[in-house]
Amino acid sequence: MTPRQTFRTLLNAPDLTLMPGAYDALSARIIEEQGFVAMGAGGYAAAGSLLGQPDTGQSNMRDFADHYARICDAVEIPVYVDGDTGFGGVHNVSQMVKAFEKAGAAALFFTDQVFPSRCGYLPGKQVIPIEQMLAKIKAALDARSDETMMICARTDVFALEGRDAAIRRCQLFMEAGADMAKPQGIDTPEGIATVIRDVPGPFIATLSQAAASNKTTPVELERLGVPAATLPSLTLFAAARAVRESLAILQGDRSLERLQDKLLPLDDYYRIVRLDEQQAREKSWDETAVQMAEFGQSKATP
Numbered sequence: 001m002t003p004r005q006t007f008r009t010l011l012n013a014p015d016l017t018l019m020p021g022a023y024d025a026l027s028a029r030i031i032e033e034q035g036f037v038a039m040g041a042g043g044y045a046a047a048g049s050l051l052g053q054p055d056t057g058q059s060n061m062r063d064f065a066d067h068y069a070r071i072c073d074a075v076e077i078p079v080y081v082d083g084d085t086g087f088g089g090v091h092n093v094s095q096m097v098k099a100f101e102k103a104g105a106a107a108l109f110f111t112d113q114v115f116p117s118r119c120g121y122l123p124g125k126q127v128i129p130i131e132q133m134l135a136k137i138k139a140a141l142d143a144r145s146d147e148t149m150m151i152c153a154r155t156d157v158f159a160l161e162g163r164d165a166a167i168r169r170c171q172l173f174m175e176a177g178a179d180m181a182k183p184q185g186i187d188t189p190e191g192i193a194t195v196i197r198d199v200p201g202p203f204i205a206t207l208s209q210a211a212a213s214n215k216t217t218p219v220e221l222e223r224l225g226v227p228a229a230t231l232p233s234l235t236l237f238a239a240a241r242a243v244r245e246s247l248a249i250l251q252g253d254r255s256l257e258r259l260q261d262k263l264l265p266l267d268d269y270y271r272i273v274r275l276d277e278q279q280a281r282e283k284s285w286d287e288t289a290v291q292m293a294e295f296g297q298s299k300a301t302p
Helices: 003-010 025-033 043-051 061-074 090-103 130-143 163-175 189-198 218-224 234-253 257-262 266-272 275-300
Strands: 017-020 039-041 079-082 107-111 150-155 180-183 204-206 228-231
Touching: 003 150, 017 039, 025 039, 025 061, 025 234, 025 266, 039 061, 043 061, 043 079, 043 234, 061 079, 061 090, 090 107, 090 130, 107 180, 130 150, 130 163, 150 163, 163 180, 163 189, 189 218, 234 257, 266 275
Parallel strands: 017 228, 039 079, 079 107, 107 150, 150 180, 204 228
Antiparallel strands: none
């Protein structure tokens, strides 16, 4: 199966699939190495890793497409990516879907926030009229050339108008043809159960460090019948803390002695970046080139 087909299968499986978020190609490789079968790649982690800035909509679509392409190219498992607002109007949404599909995304979501958007856990959000979002969904579906790539429409209206408004928008998103609909911010067990009951299609939960505290656990999500959950910023926060602590030791000790136990062993690093595979390819190409040159010389000899 392709990664896109695999992703659809996972969302129909009875067990909860945990999808840590990758902030770059190396973190994606580590996620895959640890046995996870799918991952996310979001705007929050991208803004942090690429710009060292909070997620307030300052990156453009091409930046994200390039970023996601590097992540997707590094792994074989499905990658579920963040399409922001579609980066503008209906034509921008169309270009976004084409670019992210070409980048290798197994699935994508985009939100009904006003452009530029901000992280769903930050205050100050605004949403566009429902008619505009439905037009964006139609544009996204028309732009998709591989129908196995899933398109999720997210609403951020819950923080502004409450649960009923969020669920109603999700219902309309599904009627418009979206593969999934996500009401951002509905994250209590009772709220999730209501969404699963009232909104058709699979529900992907979010367990984010940006939420300050999560209201559910993986065990509770599995009990509710949730097929998948993203942890979009977990690796970003883990890496940032590890780097900061290591540098604090270096600054304080002026020595590498206490750092050794905090660093990834060299052999492990080379396994993750697949040095052996790269060297094997290089050797194969060199040997083939030698054989071709010898064959060419033998033909030229009278």
